[in-house]
Amino acid sequence: MGSYIEINDTLQITSAQGFPKELNIKKHLKNPYKLKEFKNRVFTFTNKANIRIFHSPPVRVFFAQNINDVWLYWGLVEIQELKLDMVKKTTSGKYKIVKIFTPKEMKNAEDILHNSNDNTYFRKIMSTF
Numbered sequence: 001m002g003s004y005i006e007i008n009d010t011l012q013i014t015s016a017q018g019f020p021k022e023l024n025i026k027k028h029l030k031n032p033y034k035l036k037e038f039k040n041r042v043f044t045f046t047n048k049a050n051i052r053i054f055h056s057p058p059v060r061v062f063f064a065q066n067i068n069d070v071w072l073y074w075g076l077v078e079i080q081e082l083k084l085d086m087v088k089k090t091t092s093g094k095y096k097i098v099k100i101f102t103p104k105e106m107k108n109a110e111d112i113l114h115n116s117n118d119n120t121y122f123r124k125i126m127s128t129f
Helices: 025-030 103-113
Strands: 010-013 044-050 059-067 069-087 090-100
Touching: 010 069, 025 059, 025 090, 059 090
Parallel strands: 010 059
Antiparallel strands: 044 090, 059 069, 069 090
């Protein structure tokens, strides 16, 4: 018998999985959000495909939005709670936003964390940024 468990350093989720609707990249590029707008709020993510683990909560990880398979790094979150559904093979949980990247930091995160051919927001959508 085999098993498949993925160890993550990034919480990358879609809007349907629980990415905060309050975070809007177009608004952020014009007037960057501040952490105090989100501090101490607990958000929920659900039905992330596959069994995924992080270091023991609370743990700080990168936070990325998945927009049609294009990654957009927003900052850092602390995973507060994980729920692993072994039958459905999904991961759900709770998190707090602990750092919001500036637009420049968002682009730098892509440059540091991804290969040049990966699908990332500033390379695909904002290639002139």
